[in-house]
Amino acid sequence: MRPLIRFLLLSGTASSLLVLSSCTGLPSSGPSAGTIQSGSKAAETPYVLIPVSQAVADSLARVQERPLSAAFGAARRQSSSRIGVGDAVTVSIWEASENGLFSAGSSQQGSAQIPVQLVSENGTISVPYAGTIKVAGQSPEAVKVTIEKALSRMAVEPQVLVNVVKNNSNTVTVTGEVAASGRIPLTPGGERLLDIIATAGGPRMELHQLAVQITRGVKTETIPMEQLISDPRENIYVQSNDVVTLIRQPRSFTVFGAANANASVQFDESQLYLNQGLAKVGGLNDERANAKGVFVYRQEPVELVRAFAPNARSVHGDGTVNVIYQVDLKDPSGFFILKNFKIKNRDLIYIANSSLAEIRKFSTLVSTTVAPVAQGASFASNINDLSK
Incomplete structure (x- = not known):
């Protein structure tokens, strides 16, 4: 039976080495902080990593949406005072003489009221004795002068009032x-x-x-x-x-990784800061979170990013670049940064796992792998003792 015991123990050791060699395949909610940092240094990286200092947070706080x-x-x-196609226009005409051109058929001697007209597609109206008058694009005052000039040879000192009664254009x-x-x-x-x-x-x-x-x-x-x-x-x-x-347009942000809750969170505040956003999901998970690995994923205009990373280039057709902001909460001043860093609509906040959490997961996997082997070896040893 001793060869059997030796085989089981060797199998357990081999299994442990196999788990150790594949520790990068351990279950995880996302990349480690080290992976994000090393990825930002690659030649063709799809994102820019910006460590957030107080100066960076203050600069971002001053940035507003494009005004x-x-x-x-x-x-x-001033174009709203101009006459346009489709407007309804009235023209009133007065003369200095009661026996003037517009006296006949008028209830008031020496005056006439031209019925309401819609400005035609050609931008014109019609005025008796003055003909077709171009009015589109002109002010009522300019049209008044034009009509008075057109009537001056026939009417007696004509005075004209042009009024837009319905502004359709x-x-x-x-x-x-x-x-x-x-x-x-x-x-x-x-x-x-x-x-x-x-x-x-x-x-x-x-x-x-x-x-x-x-x-x-x-x-x-x-x-x-x-x-x-x-x-x-x-x-x-x-x-x-x-x-x-x-x-x-309700606003929201999402949280993934080593937070106490992974969720999409809607917010009503006109200005929501990162400390408030993390508080909405219960903060970081003490047993899993890497306090140096608080990351905010966002798309920013390339002009803004170049203030922090001069070599940044746009990767989207709208001139934006993928940005990952990193906040280090191991630094005591990091909590001041949380209070000044504004969350934007559709931000993604990711909390990386600590290396200790990865070791703990590895240890759990090793123990669950080796324990059955050890139990099998003990069982084999007991049988061997009974056979003696």
Whole structure:
């Protein structure tokens, strides 16, 4: 029986060596901190690793979403006072004489009221004795002067008043999560984004769930509703044919790895910081977490990333780059960084396992592998003793 015992013991040793040689295949929720760090140094790495210092956190805290004022400009456009195709226009004419050109058939001697006209596709209206008048793209005052000049040879000192009674061309379309979607005419004084939203009845749900999307021509930009309200610079003037849409856009982030809970977490706060985000999932797991390996995965504009990694290059068509921010909580100042690092919508937070946790898993695997072998060897030894 002794050869049998020797075979079992050798088998146990071989099994242990096999487990040891394949420790990289141990169960894990993601890469180790060392793997992420070494991967960032590869020639064709798909991401940029940025260790977060206090200076980096402060710099990121100052960065805002691309402002609407930068995308569209903050100046008021005067085109809303211009007549456009489809507008309803009235023309009133007065003369200095009661026996003038427009006296006949008028209830008021020396004056005439031209019925309401819609500006044609050619941008014109018709005025008796003045003919076809080009009005599209002009102000009512400019059209007034044109008509007066056209009538001056026939009428007696004509005075003209041009009025737009229905502004159909200079409108903004408001839709989405507002109380009353529709087209809103612009006034010569100009309207801002919040004016237009208020005219449409305002939002019909809580502000933290909404984003405001503005489309002008082929350009579209989106901003959180709370930011639009809190930052007056973002409340830009709208222009003719803008489309303003209120979109329901709940914000969330996900947590994986050695946290006390792996979950997708929605948040209502206008500004959520990393310490608050980790607290929502119960913080780091004391038995598994590598305090040096708190990573935040995000896509950032390449211009922003180059402030920390000058050689960064965009890997996506929209000019963004994959970024992994690393926070070291072994450093006591790391908790100050948590308080200043803002979580963005769709961030992914990953907590790497500690090396001790990997050793513990390895030890568990070894013990579960060797224990049956040792029990088998003991059983064989007992049989051998009985046979003597």
